[in-house]
Amino acid sequence: MSPMTTIILPARIDSLPRGLALVVEWATAAGFLPQRVMEIELAVEEALANICLYAYPDSRGEVEVRCMQDETRHFSIELIDSGIPFDMLARPAPDFTGDAAQRPIGGLGIPLIRALMDNATYHREGAQNILRLTALLPL
């Protein structure tokens, strides 16, 4: 799998529109339908926001958004930062079964990422967190 395009941004919430514009542009060019492009955008927005909010608790840092496509219809977005080790996918899902009135109202972002993408993986490589979100192109 070779990188198609990549952008490096300050890990701040106001970087989101720039990173998401790139993802939308490449997902559209890759051949996803508009509704699917928005679903991919939502998953990436949730993940990227988490990185901007939590990867660098005591300092400023960067986040890289890398879009790539291989020959087997896999379109992947890698989000790469050099912050503290942080596997957002390992966070427990909210309890959906309890009393609705008592249910905590946060924590929806990660379940949405899992539900919207065909695959989501995390690994730590050296000093970097690498979150890979993959969507399968329709035949």
Place this chain on the structure above:
Amino acid sequence: MELQIEDIANVRLIHIEGRIDHTTVQSFQDLLLPRLTDCTGETKKALLDLSGVSYMISGGWRVLVLAVRQCQRQQGEMVLAALSPFLQKIYPMTHFDTVFKVFATIPAALEHLSPTAASLYSGAE
């Protein structure tokens, strides 16, 4: 994003338009919650028209939960209607079906909330 508000008999119909993302979600909360403070009991019920919401992050659902809980604290009622295609896809993933009452159309929601308002409603949809 923007809100358009119609009071029809004892129903406040709030049309929500646009994208709710990280750049707009705080405005969404700041615009919506004050519009619900007088939604109490039978005097005023709230109906949120979501047909114009093209995109919404998890934080937008959080605002909707805050809104419905605010209404419940006031012994009021708030329902959702006319979810856009995007929201229809996302809604089952949120597992919020025990938190919200959702209606397919504005008239169906009005029938539930207030037959008087339903008979007065002349919306295009």
